[in-house]
Amino acid sequence: MIYLRLFWEFFQTGLFAVGGGMATLPFLYDISDRMGWFTHAQLADMVAVSESTPGPIGVNMATYVGFLTAGVGGAVVATLGVITPSIIVILIIFAFLQRFRDSAYVKGAFYGLRPASTGMILAAGVLVVKASFLPDGTLASVDWRMLALAAVLAVLTNAVKKTKDLHPIVFILGSAVVGMVLGLAG
Amino acid sequence: MVGKLLELFLAFAKVGVMTFGGGYAMLPILQREIVENKGWASEEELADYFAIGQCTPGVIAVNTATFIGRKKDGIPGGVAATLGVVFPPIVIISLLAGVITQFSELAWVKDAFAGIRVCVCVLIFNAVWKLGKKSVIDPWTTAIFLLVAAGAILTKCSPVVFVVFAAVSGVVLRVLLKTGGGKADGRKDGAVK
Known part of the structure; x- marks a missing residue:
């Protein structure tokens, strides 16, 4: 039963992804590898769509993956799956708010979880780089124009005062135009 | 009760539509809609919920919505607010995903996404850098x-x-x-x- 499977996979994602929407990415790669519901390249497209549309990124990614896997029903089920653990966990924490905030164990756990989450997102980023820059998996297939575009974007989003605080959608749309003008996929 | 829950659902659906680009983008919108317009939580409460939402499992925006809904109308409120915040993305993404799947074989769409993927790589590494400064x-x-x-x-x-x-x-x-x-x-x- 695909819906149950989807719900369960996304329930686990919602339960273990700490640190916001991007933190669900490593789990989605894991699902892609084990289930084969979607490809790594589709995941990269999905991140772009999720960043450029209204709604929290984690929710958008779950909806998108659910849709690719099992249509509109899949979109609803995957989204409900990813939010159910949140609802349960937050309702419990609400009841113990003060004690939760002061607990040394909770602080300790998060001290370890935060760098781990960062490390997992880095690993997911490496997979996106592979899918984007090495279409056939060899260094020979690297397109220098893509590297140039990446360098320009890195500078614009980090170093140039005027552009670095612009919304990601600006850079995503700009990159789409550059891709079309240069014929990057060919 | 149903009226109250519907109000929560709609208020958070509005927040869901206006949030562009994830949890962090949601904070200013919550401040305006929930704290200033509705008065459902104070500035300090919102900051607390948001901080906890960031370090607990799950999507930050969803966690924060559950918190505020729970505070206002109990457990049904938590559920109503959360469903509200995910309702617009479900509709919008389902429509978009259908369109993208249909056009994904066209040459110019492939070119556009080749460019977009480069940008996604940069955005992910930027996120790693930003998170890393606070966590490593x-x-x-x-x-x-x-x-x-x-x-x-x-x-x-x-x-x-x-x-x-x-x-x-x-x-x-x-x-x-x-x-x-x-x-x-x-x-x-x-x-x-």
């Missing part, structure tokens, strides 16, 4: 960061393994060995140097 703060967290990154790149381990490993390491380091901390914890500031 001393030799211990650097070790956890490197171990997990290497493990996730080189092995096919489930991310769950890394999450459990990291939480246990954090508790062992901080609570049992009373080590680490750096800037994350004021009372030990400077002790690491």
Whole structure:
């Protein structure tokens, strides 16, 4: 039963992804590898769509993956799956708010979880780089124009005062135009 | 009761539509809609909920919505607010995903997405950099960061393994060995140097 499977996979994602929407990415790669519901390249497209549309990124990614896997029903089920653990966990924490905030164990756990989450997102980023820059998996297939575009974007989003605080959608749309003008996929 | 829940649902659906680009983008919108317009939570409460929402499992925006809904109308309120915040994305993404799947074979769409993927790579590494500044703060967290990154790149381990490993390491380091901390914890500031 695909819906149950989807719900369960996304329930686990919602339960273990700490640190916001991007933190669900490593789990989605894991699902892609084990289930084969979607490809790594589709995941990269999905991140772009999720960043450029209204709604929290984690929710958008779950909806998108659910849709690719099992249509509109899949979109609803995957989204409900990813939010159910949140609802349960937050309702419990609400009841113990003060004690939760002061607990040394909770602080300790998060001290370890935060760098781990960062490390997992880095690993997911490496997979996106592979899918984007090495279409056939060899260094020979690297397109220098893509590297140039990446360098320009890195500078614009980090170093140039005027552009670095612009919304990601600006850079995503700009990159789409550059891709079309240069014929990057060919 | 149903009227109240519907009000929560609609207010958070509005927040869901206006949030562009994830949890952090949601904070100013929540401040305007929930704190100033509706008065459902104070500025301080919102800050608390948001901070906890960031470090608990799940999507930050969803966690924060559950908190505010729970505070206003109990458990049904928590559920109504959460469903509200995810309703617009479900509709919008389902429509878009259908369109994108249909056009994905066209040459110019492929070219556009080739460009977009480059941008996504840069955005992900920017997110890593931003998170890293706050989370990789001393030799211990650097070790956890490197171990997990290497493990996730080189092995096919489930991310769950890394999450459990990291939480246990954090508790062992901080609570049992009373080590680490750096800037994350004021009372030990400077002790690491």
